[in-house]
Amino acid sequence: MRLTGEGNVRYATFAATCLALNLTLGKAANLLGLPFAFDTVGTILGAILVPWPYLLAVCVGSSLLGGLLINPVFPFYLGTQLAIGLAAILANRWGAFKKVHRAIFAGFLIGILSAIVSAPVTALVFQGVAVPSITAVNVLLLTSGRSLWESVITGALIVETGDKVVAAILVYLVISRLPERLRPAGARARDER
Amino acid sequence: MISPPTALAWSIGAVAAVPVASGPGEKSVVAGLVAIAAIWAHRNPVPVLRALAITAPVFFLLVVIHGFVGPLFPVDAQVLGSVPLRTEGLVYGLDTGLTVLIVTFAAALWLAVSSDQLIDDLIWLRAPVAVTVMVGQTVATLSLLRRRVLAVYLAQRARGVPVRGSPLARLRALPAILVPSISGALVEADHRALMLTSRGFGARRARPLRPPPYSRFELVSAGALPAALTVAFVALRT
Numbered sequence: 001m002r003l004t005g006e007g008n009v010r011y012a013t014f015a016a017t018c019l020a021l022n023l024t025l026g027k028a029a030n031l032l033g034l035p036f037a038f039d040t041v042g043t044i045l046g047a048i049l050v051p052w053p054y055l056l057a058v059c060v061g062s063s064l065l066g067g068l069l070i071n072p073v074f075p076f077y078l079g080t081q082l083a084i085g086l087a088a089i090l091a092n093r094w095g096a097f098k099k100v101h102r103a104i105f106a107g108f109l110i111g112i113l114s115a116i117v118s119a120p121v122t123a124l125v126f127q128g129v130a131v132p133s134i135t136a137v138n139v140l141l142l143t144s145g146r147s148l149w150e151s152v153i154t155g156a157l158i159v160e161t162g163d164k165v166v167a168a169i170l171v172y173l174v175i176s177r178l179p180e181r182l183r184p185a186g187a188r189a190r191d192e193r
Numbered sequence: 194m195i196s197p198p199t200a201l202a203w204s205i206g207a208v209a210a211v212p213v214a215s216g217p218g219e220k221s222v223v224a225g226l227v228a229i230a231a232i233w234a235h236r237n238p239v240p241v242l243r244a245l246a247i248t249a250p251v252f253f254l255l256v257v258i259h260g261f262v263g264p265l266f267p268v269d270a271q272v273l274g275s276v277p278l279r280t281e282g283l284v285y286g287l288d289t290g291l292t293v294l295i296v297t298f299a300a301a302l303w304l305a306v307s308s309d310q311l312i313d314d315l316i317w318l319r320a321p322v323a324v325t326v327m328v329g330q331t332v333a334t335l336s337l338l339r340r341r342v343l344a345v346y347l348a349q350r351a352r353g354v355p356v357r358g359s360p361l362a363r364l365r366a367l368p369a370i371l372v373p374s375i376s377g378a379l380v381e382a383d384h385r386a387l388m389l390t391s392r393g394f395g396a397r398r399a400r401p402l403r404p405p406p407y408s409r410f411e412l413v414s415a416g417a418l419p420a421a422l423t424v425a426f427v428a429l430r431t
Contacts, residue, residue, distance in 0.1 A: 009395035012323040013386040016330030017338075017378050024338045028346065028370050032356055032363045041375070049379075057327055065331075068300040072248045072293045075300075126289060127265055129258045132250060142264055166367070173368055174375045182383055 015054035018042035022062040023069050035133050036163050039066060039074075040084050044110070044171045047088030048097060049182075059085045073130045076121050083117040084110055084164075097172045107168025111161030115153060118160070123152040134159050195234040196407055197314045199415040200306045203230055206419035207299035211292050213426060217284060220291035222425050227298040230418045234305035244301040245294075252290035259286035308332045322395045330385065334378070342374045349373075 021042035029036040039062065046058045059081040066074035087110045091097070096106035122130050128138040128148055137155035142148065175183065195203075207227045214220045231241045259266060259282035266282030308329070315325045346356070354369045355362050389395065 008321075008323045009326055009389050010383070010386040012326035013330050013382045013389070014379065016327045017334055017382040019327075019331050020334035020338045021375060021378065023335060024342060025371060025374075028342050028367070028374065032366060032370070034360070034363055034367065038371075041371075045375070045379075054323070054327075057324075061327075061331065064300065067297060068244070068247070068304070072251055072297040075296055126255070127259060127285065128263070129254050129286075130251070132254065135254055135258070139258055139263060143262075148265060166364075170368065170371055170375070173372050174379075177372060177376055178379060182379060 011050045011054050015046060015050050015058050018046035018049070018055075019058045019061045019065070021045065022058070023065055026070060036166055037070070037131075037133075038163075038167060038170075039070060040081065040114075040164065041167045041170055043081060043085050044088040044167055045174065047085055048092045048171070048175060052085075052089065055085050055089070056082070071131055073126070076125055076130075077118055079121070080114055080118040084114055087113050091168075096168070097175050100169065100172055103168040103172035104165055107165035108161055110168065111164035112157065114164060115156035115160040119149070119153045119156050122156065123148055128152050128155075194307050194310075195302070195305050196411050196415075197306050197311050198407070199411060200234070200302045202415040203227075203234075203418040204299040204302050206422055207295055207302075209419075210422045210426075211295055217287040217291055219426070219429055220288060220295065222429065223422060224291050224295050224298060226418065226421050226425060227295055227302075230421075231298050231301050231305070234302055240301050240304050241298065244297045248290075248294050248297045251293055255286040255290045255293075256283065257286075259283065326389070326395070330382075334382070337381075338374070338378055341377060342370070345374045345377075346370050 019042055022039050023042075025038035025041055026036075029038055043055070043058055043062065046055045050058075060078065063075050063078040063081050088106075091106035091110065094102075094106070096102045122128060122134065122138070128142060128151060129135050134155045137158055138151045141151035141154055146154070207223065207230075210223045211220070214223050228241050231244070232238050235241070260279055261276060261282075263279075263282065266279035266285065268277040269280050270278040272278050312325055312329050315328060349366070349369050350356055354366050356366045356370075357363070
């Protein structure tokens with residue numbers, strides 16, 4: 001793929017916006033006192049709006065800059081961001097973000113994948129202690145007698161599925177309300193039918 | 194301020210030192226050296242203190258849970274009469290916490306790099322236009338987006354959207370705040386892309402006018418932190 005040209009300036013600008021969304025939307029959740037991070041909304045949006053090389057840059061940038069701006073453990077979860085990006089690309093090809101019930105189902109599956117991919121990092125590198133929201137659940141499960149891996153995977157599944165379902169619904173709402181010239185080609189074709 | 198090559202050399206040196214350092218003692222030395230480098234780069238301790246503040250909750254959790262509360266490591270002593278102490282867990286928590294601290298300090302080095310100089314260097318290195326645009330637009334969009342989210346939150350509150358109350362009420366308010374913020378950001382991105390391309394940006398690769406103005410001191414100082422880390426390791430192990 002050529003990385004010069006007007007189309008690539010547009011994709012790069014969108015990718016930069018998706019990266020910035022990953023790093024700043026957590027603020028809205030903080031303002032409302034909700035336990036969501038929204039650090040992957042930009043990744044899921046990027047899977048719909050930009051080609052995969054730009055999405056790769058969004059995932060890498062989110063992990064590295066997220067370590068400085070959100071939580072210092074973010075760089076260790078680069079694999080999770082990449083897995084979410086890949087899953088979002090596949091979900092978009094299936095048409096997950098055209099209907100709200102499909103978006104919910106896709107968000108649930110992305111949450112499960114995210115939990116499975118992040119579990120080894122949480123268990124092996126941090127022994128179950130990483131992001132505060134998941135740490136609280138992990139410690140509760142550990143003290144109840146469950147093994148490290150059981151606690152880490154269960155805690156991640158509980159937190160990640162909720163977070164990713166809300167993120168997927170948000171992405172569906174945003175895509176359905178974008179001006180026509182910004183919407184992906186598939187969405188425009190659907191509306192013309 | 195430091196130059197991008199110096200920031201790159203120092204951050205790679207800091208991250209490479211993590212697997213070489215064995216135990217909390219050596220990692221403390223590495224963290225100290227990287228912190229000194231970051232303070233020198235900023236000419237100000239505030240960014241380093243901010244990085245410490247970001248890392249403190251994770252550090253605290255790692256030390257307290259693995260060293261005292263969590264069941265993963267065996268209890269081998271008691272402090273203050275009844276608090277169980279898990280020495281192995283304490284060492285593990287300190288070791289992992291210091292790793293996270295070193296990575297955060299290494300990232301804080303990049304806050305001392307001028308974004309204009311970084312973009313100039315990317316152009317001089319003939320980086321693809323997409324890379325240059327992404328770096329520049331990310332820096333520009335971050336602060337804009339933060340202000341936009343806060344502005345939309347206050348505007349929706351003024352319109353009577355309930356943002357207090359039960360968790361369900363706050364959850365229902367979330368789309369009213371986030372959807373306009375995200376949609377507005379994407380529309381703005383489209384306008385910015387149009388403005389850039391209307392000025393010929395991206396039509397062909399930018400041609401740099403001159404090489405980056407790095408002094409000999411800057412080029413030598415790029416090796417300063419890796420050299421200091423090497424000397425520290427040799428001194429610690431002899």
